[in-house]
Amino acid sequence: MKILTAAQTRQLDQATLREQHLLSPELMERAATAFVKWFSSRFAPAEAGEILLLCGPGNNGGDGLAAARLLQRAGYRLRVALLPTEKQSADWQHNRHMLPNSVPVVEIGPARLPKIDPSQLVIDALFGTGLSRPLAGLAAKVVQHLNQAQARVVAIDLPSGLFADAPQPVDSAVVRAQHTVSFGLPKLAFLLPQNAELVGEWQVMDIGLSANFIAEAVTPWHYTDAATVAGQLPPRPKFSHKGTFGHALLLAGSRGKMGAAVLSAGACLRSGVGLLTAHIPGCGYDIFQISQPEAMCLTDKQADFISELPELKPYQAVAIGPGLGQQPASLAVLRQLLKAAAKPLDKTGQPLPLVIDADALNLLGSHRALLKQLPENTVLTPHPKEFERLTEPARDDYHRLELLRDFATEHRCLVVLKGAYTCLATPTGELHFNSTGNAGMATGGSGDVLTGVLLALRAHAQLPAFEAVRLGVYAHGRAGDLAAALTGMAGLVAGDIVRHLGPALAEV
Ligand SMILES: NC(=O)C1=CN([C@@H]2O[C@H](COP(=O)(O)OP(=O)(O)OC[C@H]3O[C@@H](n4cnc5c(N)ncnc54)[C@H](O)[C@@H]3O)[C@@H](O)[C@H]2O)[C@@H](O)CC1
Ligand SMILES: Nc1ncnc2c1ncn2[C@@H]1O[C@H](COP(=O)(O)OP(=O)(O)O)[C@@H](O)[C@H]1O
Numbered sequence: 309m310k311i312l313t314a315a316q317t318r319q320l321d322q323a324t325l326r327e328q329h330l331l332s333p334e335l336m337e338r339a340a341t342a343f344v345k346w347f348s349s350r351f352a353p354a355e356a357g358e359i360l361l362l363c364g365p366g367n368n369g370g371d372g373l374a375a376a377r378l379l380q381r382a383g384y385r386l387r388v389a390l391l392p393t394e395k396q397s398a399d400w401q402h403n404r405h406m407l408p409n410s411v412p413v414v415e416i417g418p419a420r421l422p423k424i425d426p427s428q429l430v431i432d433a434l435f436g437t438g439l440s441r442p443l444a445g446l447a448a449k450v451v452q453h454l455n456q457a458q459a460r461v462v463a464i465d466l467p468s469g470l471f472a473d474a475p476q477p478v479d480s481a482v483v484r485a486q487h488t489v490s491f492g493l494p495k496l497a498f499l500l501p502q503n504a505e506l507v508g509e510w511q512v513m514d515i516g517l518s519a520n521f522i523a524e525a526v527t528p529w530h531y532t533d534a535a536t537v538a539g540q541l542p543p544r545p546k547f548s549h550k551g552t553f554g555h556a557l558l559l560a561g562s563r564g565k566m567g568a569a570v571l572s573a574g575a576c577l578r579s580g581v582g583l584l585t586a587h588i589p590g591c592g593y594d595i596f597q598i599s600q601p602e603a604m605c606l607t608d609k610q611a612d613f614i615s616e617l618p619e620l621k622p623y624q625a626v627a628i629g630p631g632l633g634q635q636p637a638s639l640a641v642l643r644q645l646l647k648a649a650a651k652p653l654d655k656t657g658q659p660l661p662l663v664i665d666a667d668a669l670n671l672l673g674s675h676r677a678l679l680k681q682l683p684e685n686t687v688l689t690p691h692p693k694e695f696e697r698l699t700e701p702a703r704d705d706y707h708r709l710e711l712l713r714d715f716a717t718e719h720r721c722l723v724v725l726k727g728a729y730t731c732l733a734t735p736t737g738e739l740h741f742n743s744t745g746n747a748g749m750a751t752g753g754s755g756d757v758l759t760g761v762l763l764a765l766r767a768h769a770q771l772p773a774f775e776a777v778r779l780g781v782y783a784h785g786r787a788g789d790l791a792a793a794l795t796g797m798a799g800l801v802a803g804d805i806v807r808h809l810g811p812a813l814a815e816v
């Protein structure tokens with residue numbers, strides 16, 4: 309699924325009108341109908357009480373007026389408060405005329421702010437994607453008044469004052485919504501942590517916007533959902549054998565952090581790899597062999613950390629990092645690995661696929677000259693703090709996306725910036741946000757599990773690098789969702805994600 313800018317969203321609306329021979333009030337009616345469908349599935353008329361609908365001067369306000377009419381017809385009680393302006397949009401005026409007189413309408417003024425109870429449900433239809441500058445004057449005052457009231461707020465399309473695709477100045481007035489009901493495609497703003505308190509829980513409703521326009525629109529932003537990854541995992545042929553699905557090598561673990569190696573290995577095995585060998589420090593031998601009998605195990609001459617790189621010839625992909633520690637000897641192993649992987653090992657001429665995580669990322673961050681040696685399509689899986697060590701502190705989430713894009717294009721690698729909407733950046737500068745996963749996965753070891761999944765999929769001969777990583781990130785989050793459905797979020801541990809990888813991959 310694509311994510312478009314506010315300007316492209318307006319063009320999409322126009323393209324839809326042309327292509328489907330619609331009048332613009334008809335499209336607005338679709339949007340209002342979709343909104344009311346969502347609203348009535350969440351709040352029964354009795355529960356909603358008297359709704360306050362705040363209405364701006366443009367088409368977002370027009371959506372609000374159309375929704376007011378439909379809500380009243382469905383048995384809701386409501387009053388409408390209009391933000392005064394010199395000029396309202398044509399569709400706004402159409403829907404103002406269509407609103408029955410039985411719906412009370414008042415005009416807001418500097419001394420006439422609507423009364424809002426904390427228990428009240430408020431629908432925010434002040435501004436949507438047409439916002440051209442931060443809110444000021446009366447509009448800002450209304451938003452501050454609403455936020456202070458601490459009422460329950462449902463925003464139409466966007467919380468008013470929020471830009472769909474760009475940051476706004478700190479301290480600008482933006483509605484804090486508990487729910488945002490948007491149309492067509494998700495907005496970039498919904499996916500960034502800094503907007504979480506403003507957007508609340510969000511939902512995108514289908515209003516039949518032009519599929520042709522969307523298909524042709526050029527954008528760096530994408531959203532990976534079930535449809536994106538459907539059918540991407542190649543079927544296992546009847547006569548396949550363990551050599552068919554690749555032999556993966558995992559370099560992980562140190563004294564006190566053998567669990568990271570165990571979790572990564574378990575995830576790799578549960579993600580369809582043919583064979584897995586783990587190279588671990590001597591102290592981990594019993595722990596590893598007992599907990600992962602399906603994996604083979606090489607032990608380092610050092611008891612507590614990794615200091616040797618095994619011969620790489622047998623392997624189709626290598627992961628390094630989970631629980632590694634940052635010993636100078638482990639840094640030397642990372643150096644050797646980058647050098648060896650860059651030389652094509654077989655006749656395809658492709659470098660050996662690498663997945664770099666956790667302490668191996670921290671070592672790269674403190675020895676940045678090594679970044680120049682990353683083989684093309686190397687997968688890096690930093691969380692935001694690890695990413696900062698590789699680059700620089702970001703001013704805000706939008707700046708972090710810029711840094712991410714620049715990093716992936718400069719180093720020609722696939723960077724998985726982990727978070728609630730994990731963002732995969734590609735060497736060509738695309739950003740793919742993941743839709744699966746939940747806050748139960750904010751628990752030690754979840755990232756180690758992801759490394760194992762990506763290792764298995766990078767060892768798979770039939771999966772190109774980008775598709776493998778996008779699929780792995782999706783399946784990891786989906787496994788977390790399946791696990792949380794059983795354990796609840798608080799009770800979820802990383803091992804539960806491993807146990808649900810099978811069903812998650814079977815789904816796609
Ligand atoms: N165009 C269409 O056909 C459709 C539009 N839809 C709705 O239309 C919305 C977009 O409508 P518009 O493009 O009219 O934009 P908005 O309604 O978001 O806002 C534009 C209006 O606000 C004014 N404005 C912008 N920034 C302001 C600021 N900082 N302070 C004060 N006034 C400001 C503009 O001058 C204009 O009058 C979407 O968010 C969505 O809710 C939906 O009805 C779907 C169909
Ligand atoms: N709130 C959340 N919603 C969705 N996924 C999450 C959330 N918090 C964490 N995750 C996922 O869990 C994993 C955590 O990785 P990481 O921070 O490296 O943890 P660790 O180092 O403990 O293994 C990432 O894949 C991340 O996307």
Ligand SMILES: [K+]
Binds near residue numbers: 368433467
């Ligand atoms: K709004």
